[in-house]
Amino acid sequence: LIAGWNSGQTLRAKEILYRCMEDLEATKAALYLRPGGGSFELVTSYGFGRGEELAATITDDHPLVTWVRGRGASVGWLNDAEEAGGLGRYLAGSGSQRLLTIPLTADGLLVGFIDARDKARKIAYGSPDVAAAEAIGHALEELLRAEGMCGLEPRPSRGVRPTRAEGLVDHPLDRSVVESLMATLAPLAGVPGIAALALAVGDAATARTVLLGGAALDRKQRDAVARHQVDQLAAARVPRPSAKQWTWAERGGGGGEVRCETIHTMVLHEGPPAWVVASVLAPAGSTAWSAVLTAAAQQVRAARALRDYRLAARNLARILLEPGETSYPHLRQHSQAVSELSQRLAAALALSAEDEELVTLAAYLHDVGMRELEYSRIYRMTAPGDRERRLYQRHSTVGARIVESAAYPGDLAGAIRHHHERWDGTGYPARLAGRSIPRASRIIHLTEVYDTLTSRSSYRPPMSRETALAAIRAEAGAQFDPELVPVFEKLVGA
Numbered sequence: 001l002i003a004g005w006n007s008g009q010t011l012r013a014k015e016i017l018y019r020c021m022e023d024l025e026a027t028k029a030a031l032y033l034r035p036g037g038g039s040f041e042l043v044t045s046y047g048f049g050r051g052e053e054l055a056a057t058i059t060d061d062h063p064l065v066t067w068v069r070g071r072g073a074s075v076g077w078l079n080d081a082e083e084a085g086g087l088g089r090y091l092a093g094s095g096s097q098r099l100l101t102i103p104l105t106a107d108g109l110l111v112g113f114i115d116a117r118d119k120a121r122k123i124a125y126g127s128p129d130v131a132a133a134e135a136i137g138h139a140l141e142e143l144l145r146a147e148g149m150c151g152l153e154p155r156p157s158r159g160v161r162p163t164r165a166e167g168l169v170d171h172p173l174d175r176s177v178v179e180s181l182m183a184t185l186a187p188l189a190g191v192p193g194i195a196a197l198a199l200a201v202g203d204a205a206t207a208r209t210v211l212l213g214g215a216a217l218d219r220k221q222r223d224a225v226a227r228h229q230v231d232q233l234a235a236a237r238v239p240r241p242s243a244k245q246w247t248w249a250e251r252g253g254g255g256g257e258v259r260c261e262t263i264h265t266m267v268l269h270e271g272p273p274a275w276v277v278a279s280v281l282a283p284a285g286s287t288a289w290s291a292v293l294t295a296a297a298q299q300v301r302a303a304r305a306l307r308d309y310r311l312a313a314r315n316l317a318r319i320l321l322e323p324g325e326t327s328y329p330h331l332r333q334h335s336q337a338v339s340e341l342s343q344r345l346a347a348a349l350a351l352s353a354e355d356e357e358l359v360t361l362a363a364y365l366h367d368v369g370m371r372e373l374e375y376s377r378i379y380r381m382t383a384p385g386d387r388e389r390r391l392y393q394r395h396s397t398v399g400a401r402i403v404e405s406a407a408y409p410g411d412l413a414g415a416i417r418h419h420h421e422r423w424d425g426t427g428y429p430a431r432l433a434g435r436s437i438p439r440a441s442r443i444i445h446l447t448e449v450y451d452t453l454t455s456r457s458s459y460r461p462p463m464s465r466e467t468a469l470a471a472i473r474a475e476a477g478a479q480f481d482p483e484l485v486p487v488f489e490k491l492v493g494a
């Protein structure tokens with residue numbers, strides 16, 4: 001933990017770093033800051049295993065710092081550690097081939113940087129990654145500014161414009177907060193004493209207000225709400241755009257009280273990356289607004305706590321995989337790729353937030369049973385015998401047993417246990433068929449086969465996306481859930 005940071009600040013830095021995994025598909029990432037102007041301190045990291053080299057403190061003469069400085073204020077990357085001299089030797093200490101760095105600067109001085117490593121599926125870093133990397137850098141800079149860290153001043157009105165502002169607002173962790181808030185508030189928009197309810201979400205550069213039912217507001221009323229929200233954010237020193245840049249996503253459908261004589265606004269979540277503000281329009285003399293805003297604040301606290309627990313569960317999952325990596329070296333890359341594909345498939349299927357989370361976590365852990373097995377022997381075999389195959393097949397039941405005792409909400413263990421069942425009932429371990437296979441297992445089975453086909457393995461070269469999709473299409477209704485196949489094809493084919 002960096003000196004002077006509380007756990008909330010560290011958690012927010014961690015969330016931003018986590019986007020390196022999601023947006024850049026990095027398998028490892030570390031954040032370094034220079035709080036006092038001396039050496040760079042490791043603040044937090046993801047994905048580095050025990051025994052892998054990751055410096056806790058690095059000074060100006062370290063090859064990594066020389067590399068970052070050499071790129072100035074730009075995102076830098078390299079895809080072949082062997083050609084990189086001293087830096088290459090440092091990267092090799094954690095088994096890394098590829099590096100992407102995001103500098104953090106203030107007044108032209110380097111105050112820190114992100115060190116992101118190997119992409120999943122051995123994909124090279126390149127210019128398509130720059131926009132996402134810069135957005136992560138800006139989000140981190142906003143956090144440092146908001147906290148007045150590393151000599152960065154809070155900058156309330158003229159924030160650096162994030163290159164992907166929409167992406168910030170739509171960050172899944174904050175999306176879950178906003179969605180649960182909307183579900184809580186919408187029914188309250190029409191109660192007596194409330195004219196309308198307006199929920200706004202934004203960051204330093206964008207703001208969007210959703211009118212949650214109640215009276216339809218005219219232009220003047222909407223401007224008044226935006227101004228009120230800007231004022232409240234300013235009072236809380238939250239970076240936000242001017243009232244003119246406020247956009248309205250939805251108009252209320254009428255009904256409820258019609259007199260909007262007073263506006264009451266509360267900042268519910270200060271971000272970063274996103275802030276959330278609620279406004280209640282009410283007739284003069286009504287006191288219902290206060291109960292509504294209190295309920296909203298309570299809901300945000302609960303949703304953030306849930307979000308923190310989900311993040312913690314994902315972190316625990318990473319730790320749980322570590323012992324298996326020695327015997328199955330591609331475990332983490334495979335797990336991360338399968339988890340990411342499964343999450344996207346779950347989102348495309350419009351599963352609930354809970355189910356999407358369960359699928360994502362189960363996909364990450366689907367092969368955790370490998371950590372208990374002598375897998376390295378079988379892994380290198382080109383023609384495993386019956387005995388080896390049976391041993392290998394135990395990994396799904398072993399994995400289910402490992403997570404069973406965690407009592408995670410939903411059937412996490414079941415999702416893992418059945419990830420090798422086939423739609424036609426000839427899979428293992430239970431020979432379940434069709435819809436009796438848990439949906440999460442059907443999703444994972446499909447995405448894991450795709451990842452395995454398109455990845456390099458010990459006994460055959462990787463298949464192209466088209467060939468892998470054709471192979472999967474040919475098995476729709478036999479090996480795979482026929483309803484999932486076209487959705488998945490659209491997802492990865494696009």
Ligand SMILES: [Fe+2]
Nearest residue numbers: 334366367448
């Ligand atoms: Fe797998």
Ligand SMILES: [Fe+2]
Nearest residue numbers: 366367419420
């Ligand atoms: Fe598996």
